[in-house]
Amino acid sequence: MTTSNDEKWIDKKISRRDMLKLTGVGVAGVAVGASGFGGVMKAMGYNIFEPVADSTTAKHKVDFYGKHQTGIITPVQTNIYFASLDVLVTSQKELQQLFQQWTPLMVRLMNGEQMVEMTTNTRVPPGDTGEAKGLDAAHLSLTIGAGPSLFDKLGMQHVKPAELKDLPHFPKDQLQQEWTGGDLCIQACADDPQVAFHAVRNLVRAASGKVAIKWSQAGFNAFPAEGGTPRNLFAFKDGTVNPAITDEQDLHKTVWVDKGWLKNGSYLIARKIQMHLETWDRTSLKDQEATFGRYRDSGAPLGKENEFDDFDIEAKDDKGDYIIPDTSHVHLARKSDARMLRRSYSYASGVLSNTGAHDAGLLFISFQKDPAQFIAVQNSLGRMDKMNEYITHRGSAVFACFPGVQKGSYVGEALFNAL
Amino acid sequence: MTTSNDEKWIDKKISRRDMLKLTGVGVAGVAVGASGFGGVMKAMGYNIFEPVADSTTAKHKVDFYGKHQTGIITPVQTNIYFASLDVLVTSQKELQQLFQQWTPLMVRLMNGEQMVEMTTNTRVPPGDTGEAKGLDAAHLSLTIGAGPSLFDKLGMQHVKPAELKDLPHFPKDQLQQEWTGGDLCIQACADDPQVAFHAVRNLVRAASGKVAIKWSQAGFNAFPAEGGTPRNLFAFKDGTVNPAITDEQDLHKTVWVDKGWLKNGSYLIARKIQMHLETWDRTSLKDQEATFGRYRDSGAPLGKENEFDDFDIEAKDDKGDYIIPDTSHVHLARKSDARMLRRSYSYASGVLSNTGAHDAGLLFISFQKDPAQFIAVQNSLGRMDKMNEYITHRGSAVFACFPGVQKGSYVGEALFNAL
Numbered sequence: 156m157t158t159s160n161d162e163k164w165i166d167k168k169i170s171r172r173d174m175l176k177l178t179g180v181g182v183a184g185v186a187v188g189a190s191g192f193g194g195v196m197k198a199m200g201y202n203i204f205e206p207v208a209d210s211t212t213a214k215h216k217v218d219f220y221g222k223h224q225t226g227i228i229t230p231v232q233t234n235i236y237f238a239s240l241d242v243l244v245t246s247q248k249e250l251q252q253l254f255q256q257w258t259p260l261m262v263r264l265m266n267g268e269q270m271v272e273m274t275t276n277t278r279v280p281p282g283d284t285g286e287a288k289g290l291d292a293a294h295l296s297l298t299i300g301a302g303p304s305l306f307d308k309l310g311m312q313h314v315k316p317a318e319l320k321d322l323p324h325f326p327k328d329q330l331q332q333e334w335t336g337g338d339l340c341i342q343a344c345a346d347d348p349q350v351a352f353h354a355v356r357n358l359v360r361a362a363s364g365k366v367a368i369k370w371s372q373a374g375f376n377a378f379p380a381e382g383g384t385p386r387n388l389f390a391f392k393d394g395t396v397n398p399a400i401t402d403e404q405d406l407h408k409t410v411w412v413d414k415g416w417l418k419n420g421s422y423l424i425a426r427k428i429q430m431h432l433e434t435w436d437r438t439s440l441k442d443q444e445a446t447f448g449r450y451r452d453s454g455a456p457l458g459k460e461n462e463f464d465d466f467d468i469e470a471k472d473d474k475g476d477y478i479i480p481d482t483s484h485v486h487l488a489r490k491s492d493a494r495m496l497r498r499s500y501s502y503a504s505g506v507l508s509n510t511g512a513h514d515a516g517l518l519f520i521s522f523q524k525d526p527a528q529f530i531a532v533q534n535s536l537g538r539m540d541k542m543n544e545y546i547t548h549r550g551s552a553v554f555a556c557f558p559g560v561q562k563g564s565y566v567g568e569a570l571f572n573a574l
Numbered sequence: 575m576t577t578s579n580d581e582k583w584i585d586k587k588i589s590r591r592d593m594l595k596l597t598g599v600g601v602a603g604v605a606v607g608a609s610g611f612g613g614v615m616k617a618m619g620y621n622i623f624e625p626v627a628d629s630t631t632a633k634h635k636v637d638f639y640g641k642h643q644t645g646i647i648t649p650v651q652t653n654i655y656f657a658s659l660d661v662l663v664t665s666q667k668e669l670q671q672l673f674q675q676w677t678p679l680m681v682r683l684m685n686g687e688q689m690v691e692m693t694t695n696t697r698v699p700p701g702d703t704g705e706a707k708g709l710d711a712a713h714l715s716l717t718i719g720a721g722p723s724l725f726d727k728l729g730m731q732h733v734k735p736a737e738l739k740d741l742p743h744f745p746k747d748q749l750q751q752e753w754t755g756g757d758l759c760i761q762a763c764a765d766d767p768q769v770a771f772h773a774v775r776n777l778v779r780a781a782s783g784k785v786a787i788k789w790s791q792a793g794f795n796a797f798p799a800e801g802g803t804p805r806n807l808f809a810f811k812d813g814t815v816n817p818a819i820t821d822e823q824d825l826h827k828t829v830w831v832d833k834g835w836l837k838n839g840s841y842l843i844a845r846k847i848q849m850h851l852e853t854w855d856r857t858s859l860k861d862q863e864a865t866f867g868r869y870r871d872s873g874a875p876l877g878k879e880n881e882f883d884d885f886d887i888e889a890k891d892d893k894g895d896y897i898i899p900d901t902s903h904v905h906l907a908r909k910s911d912a913r914m915l916r917r918s919y920s921y922a923s924g925v926l927s928n929t930g931a932h933d934a935g936l937l938f939i940s941f942q943k944d945p946a947q948f949i950a951v952q953n954s955l956g957r958m959d960k961m962n963e964y965i966t967h968r969g970s971a972v973f974a975c976f977p978g979v980q981k982g983s984y985v986g987e988a989l990f991n992a993l
Contacts, residue, residue, distance in 0.1 A: 205716030277860040285809025349796035377768035380706030390704025441696040
């Protein structure tokens with residue numbers, strides 16, 4: 156250690172004190188005003204507010220700018236880190252500033268770049284937590300959404316879409332507060348778990364004192380080497396009936412909001428669904444298939460040959476029984492006549508300490524034009540769904556995901572323009 | 575549903591009852607005796623005890639058979655699913671049968687094959703839980719170890735190696751029972767999280783009634799596109815001073831046991847280390863680097879240029895201060911003069927519900943010829959280690975990992991021969 160005593164004191168002061176506390180406090184003798192992390196970072200020699208462009212050279216990169224946010228019709232990645240946030244800001248202005256601050260950082264993250272140009276000053280905390288150094292962009296997508304509680308907290312009820320409200324209680328719900336709700340969400344998906352986690356960690360860090368994580372969940376998808384639909388932990392293919400991400404017409408009917416400030420945005424519904432793997436694994440293949448209404452191996456609807464074969468839930472066999480049982484997931488879901496874009500990830504988080512059973516399941520995520528679509532399906536599944544025997548819904552949240560960002564604009568600008 | 579009432583009854587009976595309860599009970603009219611899962615599976619039309627060979631055609635395959643178990647000097651994969659198990663068997667014979675049962679299943683899993691040839695009988699639970707269908711072997715490695723408690727439980731104290739005992743309490747330990755100890759371990763590592771989880775799930779399922787998961791932990795490593803040492807969640811390169819996995823002489827000195835029934839095996843130490851990311855992220859780069867004794871960016875020891883440069887912890891600067899501070903992790907670890915093979919994985923398991931802080935850290939795993947090597951390092955780190963401010967050890971376990979398996983033999987045979 157070759158630092159002088161003065162330098163040591165500065166080191167200590169910066170390293171030990173909460174970034175939150177630093178807000179508005181002189182750092183290394185520089186007054187930073189009330190501009191929060193940005194100001195502190197600037198005082199420390201970082202420059203974070205330059206406008207940032209999509210990289211044209213980065214490897215495995217998803218473009219940030221566009222009509223829609225990424226992470227909705229972006230091809231599904233292998234990993235997710237999903238964070239539901241409480242806001243600590245108390246004014247619309249501060250929220251706006253937060254989104255303005257996040258926007259260039261999101262571009263940088265998706266470019267696979269460090270959050271900030273590194274300063275050569277080692278006496279301050281690094282501007283980027285650094286664990287993604289040397290990794291490429293890994294198809295990182297970032298999706299920001301606003302929950303119903305955000306509008307109530309910040310006096311924005313008059314611009315809260317009528318569709319944006321907490322989901323109704325469904326018959327078999329056993330929701331836990333620790334996995335439910337949230338003022339904001341960050342959905343980070345990437346082909347590397349460390350890249351996804353790094354993005355959430357750094358956006359939350361940059362918003363220190365403005366947001367706090369309420370709950371978060373990591374998840375994964377495993378893609379067959381030959382391509383095709385990934386299997387969930389019940390070994391069934393998940394996402395077969397999704398609208399094609401290239402079918403603009405269908406997406407406009409199913410996914411994209413077409414009015415108000417949320418136009419070209421979408422509603423995200425997240426459900427943490429525990430899957431009782433031990434019970435499932437004691438169930439006959441026949442019963443498993445009758446539960447889904449599909450064959451496990453091929454993913455074809457019962458009575459059909461191939462995964463994507465069309466099917467008629469009313470079709471009956473010689474004996475007058477439904478070929479796709481009327482208690483099956485597929486039968487009941489189709490019966491609702493509602494569709495959505497599912498983009499779910501499995502999780503395996505160890506064992507439940509009380510039973511020793513796997514703490515595993517599905518972080519179900521769907522995007523829809525209107526949460527009513529999800530509600531219709533869930534109501535149709537209701538108490539009838541044979542799947543209920545094998546799963547328990549533990550968490551739930553709904554977010555209005557902003558439209559995409561044009562260069563020069565920022566995440567959520569349409570909302571603030573509507574205020 | 576076209577099944578007769580009889581068939582429905584059979585479905586129900588098999589699907590609802592615990593596999594454990596089925597042991598010794600006639601299934602579908604076949605008496606299965608006391609051979610457990612194997613017998614039940616056979617009665618159901620599965621054949622699981624044929625000897626299995628390493629595949630010569632599987633993609634991304636690690637060979638099962640060899641002098642050492644896999645997952646020790648196997649190149650580190652991107653994902654781990656680590657399970658610590660309690661044994662429920664009460665005799666050495668049953669334990670031996672379990673290992674005999676597991677061996678061909680492990681080969682099949684590592685071949686990227688289903689656990690069993692699928693029967694066409696859909697009235698029984700599938701022999702493989704199926705979520706890895708369509709995925710390749712993903713470099714799956716499987717490492718089985720025995721904890722000290724196993725020998726006490728099953729009257730095998732006379733063959734328990736003197737080195738195999740619970741680790742001593744270290745000054746800063748805050749171990750929780752729910753992450754500590756275990757009679758057996760399965761370390762499953764693969765380049766796909768679903769392949770690793772599938773392996774543990776199916777081995778545990780095949781041993782239903784014989785083992786129960788005590789604790790388990792998923793983890794990940796992110797490899798730089800250009801190659802090189804992966805970074806942990808503090809953004810420092812982790813594993814730089816490992817012995818080269820090709821240096822047989824060094825491995826024999828450091829990793830492989832050379833006596834008794836554990837010859838060519840190794841001791842695995844697992845530590846669940848919580849990393850206080852928020853505190854770390856408020857620390858200056860200089861302090862972070864003084865904590866590790868290395869530069870974050872390059873991984874070089876302080877005062878050196880490159881990651882793998884040799885260093886002298888006694889070297890001092892002009893002012894007489896240690897160049898690598900004597901409170902740094904590197905300084906103290908090197909001072910112990912003990913080495914080991916580290917094979918750790920990061921974890922990010924959401925947030926701690928009491929504080930909202932990241933529940934993240936390192937599943938530290940090391941292999942050594944003698945746990946004394948780890949103990950020496952840990953004692954040297956002791957209360958001095960500057961890292962203590964940023965980490966808390968929450969879990970701990972030690973396992974004697976059996977030597978490798980020759981074709982025709984089974985995991986742990988040397989132990990049973992020694993009884």
